[in-house]
Amino acid sequence: MELRCSGVGSQAVGRGMDGDTRDGGGGSKDAGSEDYENLPTSASVSTHMTAGAMAGILEHSVMYPVDSVKTRMQSLQPDPKAQYSSVYGALKKIVRTEGVWRPLRGINVMVMGAGPAHAMYFACYENMKRTLNDAFHHRGNSHLANAVFCFAGIAGSMATLLHDAVMNPAEVVKQRMQMFNSPYRSALSCIRTVWRTEGLGAFYRSYTTQLTMNIPFQSIHFITYEFLQEWVNPHRSYNPQSHIISGGLAGAIAAAATTPLDVCKTLLNTQENVALSLANISGRLSGMANAFRTVYQLNGLPGYFKGVQARVIYQMPSTAISWSVYEFFKYFLTKHKLENRTPY
Numbered sequence: 001m002e003l004r005c006s007g008v009g010s011q012a013v014g015r016g017m018d019g020d021t022r023d024g025g026g027g028s029k030d031a032g033s034e035d036y037e038n039l040p041t042s043a044s045v046s047t048h049m050t051a052g053a054m055a056g057i058l059e060h061s062v063m064y065p066v067d068s069v070k071t072r073m074q075s076l077q078p079d080p081k082a083q084y085s086s087v088y089g090a091l092k093k094i095v096r097t098e099g100v101w102r103p104l105r106g107i108n109v110m111v112m113g114a115g116p117a118h119a120m121y122f123a124c125y126e127n128m129k130r131t132l133n134d135a136f137h138h139r140g141n142s143h144l145a146n147a148v149f150c151f152a153g154i155a156g157s158m159a160t161l162l163h164d165a166v167m168n169p170a171e172v173v174k175q176r177m178q179m180f181n182s183p184y185r186s187a188l189s190c191i192r193t194v195w196r197t198e199g200l201g202a203f204y205r206s207y208t209t210q211l212t213m214n215i216p217f218q219s220i221h222f223i224t225y226e227f228l229q230e231w232v233n234p235h236r237s238y239n240p241q242s243h244i245i246s247g248g249l250a251g252a253i254a255a256a257a258t259t260p261l262d263v264c265k266t267l268l269n270t271q272e273n274v275a276l277s278l279a280n281i282s283g284r285l286s287g288m289a290n291a292f293r294t295v296y297q298l299n300g301l302p303g304y305f306k307g308v309q310a311r312v313i314y315q316m317p318s319t320a321i322s323w324s325v326y327e328f329f330k331y332f333l334t335k336h337k338l339e340n341r342t343p344y
Contacts, residue, residue, distance in 0.1 A: 047337070048126045049119035051329035056118025059322040060110050065091060065103035066314040067110075071178040073307035074266040076275040076298050082180035087310050106177035109187040113170025121163040122326060125222070128155035149223050156222035160214045168210055169203035175269045198284065206268035209288040213261030217254045221319065224250035238331040243324045251319025255311045260304035262311060264291035 060067070069090040072082055081097070084090035094102050132151040173190050176182060184190035194202050225246050233242035267275065268291050276285055279294045295303045
């Protein structure tokens with residue numbers, strides 16, 4: 001049984017966006033050739049959510065040590081003992097001086113946030129993209145082939161709103177635990193301390209910055225992924241290699257383009273004491289505009305690209321893992337449902 005997905009570019013015009021697969025003879029259909037990408041009858045919301053949750057958990061778990069390095073390399077005024085020139089050198093130094101498990105501190109709270117966040121993220125993306133496709137297709141618009149890439153960007157932006165609402169508190173906790181000389185030894189103690197000393201708002205202090213970063217990031221990410229899939233996998237069949245290549249390149253391009261926003265987000269999340277003192281900021285830093293001014297005041301234009309190497313090295317395999325795992329579980333779960341439904 002082969003499950004094929006509908007094309008996004010020219011393939012989308014020749015084939016119905018509602019999941020119908022037409023052959024040259026008479027347009028007959030069978031269960032084995034149902035649409036893989038936009039299966040309205042088989043790919044349920046639960047399928048997208050399950051596949052998304054697995055993708056999110058594996059992506060963040062595997063890449064968490066590099067994420068820890070990225071957080072430290074984005075520090076505006078790092079401790080002399082926590083200055084790093086490369087990702088590998090940073091990991092090596094952290095393990096040697098702080099212990100083998102130090103790069104993994106905070107991974108539990110990230111896993112707890114990544115599962116539900118990515119479940120909603122992919123489910124929203126798939127359903128929003130299908131809704132836009134259907135609405136545009138039913139109007140008989142002749143520019144469908146060009147519009148579907150925009151649909152991917154719009155759907156990705158909408159999915160980001162749900163994703164970040166869940167992930168932002170987890171990001172605050174894990175980044176504070178990742179910093180050098182962090183006073184927090186467990187996620188629970190970090191949550192309690194932040195709640196008691198800074199209030200609930202501290203968990204969403206960087207939410208607007210997170211959205212400002214992630215909406216363009218995810219738009220670039222999804223549009224690039226769909227475009228590359230059309231190029232390397234024009235028939236849109238389940239092809240692990242194409243998902244890895246497309247996902248990795250899409251993540252790298254989006255990561256490099258949005259690094260300045262990520263630096264500001266990290267500053268808002270960590271409230272780096274030394275940096276705020278040097279900038280003559282008393283109390284807490286809040287707001288994207290203030291974060292941008294502070295970064296420029298302390299480090300100039302190069303400050304906006306602190307940790308860009310670590311960010312690209314982190315995002316490239318992360319998105320490759322995320323897409324390959326997501327597409328696998330979506331394929332596996334859809335195929336399983338079709339096999340159970342098909343009479344033998």
